[in-house]
Amino acid sequence: MLPQFDDLSRFRALLSEALGPDMAARTGAEDRNGQLTKPPGALGRLEDLAIWYAGWRGDARPEIKAPQVIVFAGNHGVTAQGVSAFPAEVTVQMVANFQAGGAAINQLARAAGARMDVHALDLDRPTADFTQSPAMSEEEVVAALRAGWRAVDPAADLLVVGEMGIGNTTPAAAIACALYGGDAADWTGRGTGVDDAGLANKIRVVREGVALHAGQGDGLDVLRRLGGRELAAMAGAIAAARVLRIPVILDGFICTAAAACLDASIAGALDHAVAGHQSAEGAHGALLERLGKQPLLSLGLRLGEGSGGALAIQILKGAVACHSGMATFAEAGVAEG
């Protein structure tokens, strides 16, 4: 049973106490990898991925049978400052599209053989504009973390979390700037496609928000002050997966910013996560570098919804299929070099 929490300090404690990978399964997977019918290292990063997956699943010869994709949606008070190329009503409209099966993520999750769930978080109650006050109270951020935590199917063997939230590249940029420093312009991109004047305005908004909330607490406090409900729910789901030893594939800029809040609060909180892709949002590469994560794909996507993460399920499935299905040199009667 997954334990529950009522406040941020208990959430921190649960994440700090989470166990690491099963080292015996990992060593077993390394041994098996060394015996498979291929030149050593010839499957490149697929070999590391399979070994990483085996350790977290506690099985030296694992299979991926039950991937889960969860899309969280939230609305943002900061959209009143004109930070997006699209109106805020698109968030609820896209939720209906996800539910009807018409969005990109519906197709990509199906193509990857993944179950897909959608959770809309208080869309009629946007977060506060973070240039004026914290985006969320502790009660609100805890409710969103819990929504994410509870959305994870304990029987899933792989998790992708994605988001939908008009305006949410602004909180994501503010989080990155608050966590890692530098100028707001270094972390702020065009999101859904704001023009040059829109970008300058967005940089101002990020700069003001970061200045207002500077130096107040750890990564989870940054998430509360500058984030949003769908970002907190993604963080909650990633944390639950860490406790349940379910490997995670991260999606784009917003998902990675949410994950970075966990990493900044608790060392090792993202050891069970790989980067699915590098998004076209300008600062995503820098954010992944800060987390020490190399993206599996780089396809110029800037959609969110978990789209890049869902595509990367197929890479991980390929890695695990080779690892667990290939013959060894001895089994196949192939001479070793």
Ligand SMILES: O=C(O)c1ccc[n+]([C@@H]2O[C@H](COP(=O)([O-])O)[C@@H](O)[C@H]2O)c1
């Ligand atoms: O995943 C990404 O890297 C990504 C980059 C740019 C935009 N998005 C999506 O676009 C929306 C946010 O863009 P914006 O311009 O409204 O801040 C939100 O619904 C995200 O899912 C997502």
Ligand SMILES: Cc1cc2nc[nH]c2cc1C
């Ligand atoms: C149409 C649309 C679809 C999206 N999916 C994720 N973010 C989005 C933003 C827009 C504007």
